[in-house]
Amino acid sequence: MPGDRERNWIWIVGAPLVRALMALLFRVRIEGAGNVPARGPALLAPNHVSVLDGPMLAAVTGTAGRRAVRNIVAAEVFTGFFGWVLRQARQIPIRRGVGDTGALDEALQALRDGTCVGIFPEGRVNDDPSAGLQRIRSGLTRLALPTGAAVIPVGTWGAQRRWPRAGVVRARWWRRPTLVFVFGAPLVPGPVGSESPLAFRQRYLVELERIVRRARTLGGDAV
Secondary structure, eight states, X not given: OGGGGGOXXXXXXXXXXXXXXXXXXXXXXXXXXXXXXXXXXEEEEEOOOOTTHHHHHHHHHHHTSOOOOEEEEEGGGOOHHHHHHHHHTTOXXXXXXXXXXXXXXXXXXXXXXXXXXXXXXXXSOOSOGGGOOOOOOTHHHHHHHHHTOEEEEEEEESGGGTSOTTOOOOTTTTXXXXXXXXXXXXXXXXXXXXXXXXXXXXXHHHHHHHHHHHXXXXXXXXX
């Protein structure tokens, strides 16, 4: 399958390494990883609580499901050594705030080639995850509806205790907060033209809210 070619040396080496670092920093709990299809087009769509979400989610899918993910990542972080790693892992840079259709076109083609793509539908790290989800942006439906790719909502919680939007939390590094990833059941769009973008976003939002509550519960937070 075309999507299998995405799993190159950087995934084979890097994903287990990041998982090991995650285990040092957090108590990691994962639920529903089997909901990520082993092959074929899929669109991972998590909530966004921390700068760490992207690399850690990629490490989870790269080990638990052995599936490489081409995440859509802010172009400004493609610098230095980290930028080199992102390019080796074939992540997709997007210039935010300028209507970067080229990045979405690249992601669309990746889905049509049978790849697993990751997008954060909230668009940015949440300033206050405890206050609820942010607005769901249109990029989700611009990728899912034309391709019919299964959308896997992912609820994540806990990384913000180490690295929220405001910056790295340096206090109490010896403590290991609980980090949770909950993979929901795939949401399959209807035939092209049968479901409006608004209707699909609402269907996704309802499921994402449910699994984020589940993630918070597993992480020890009262909801």
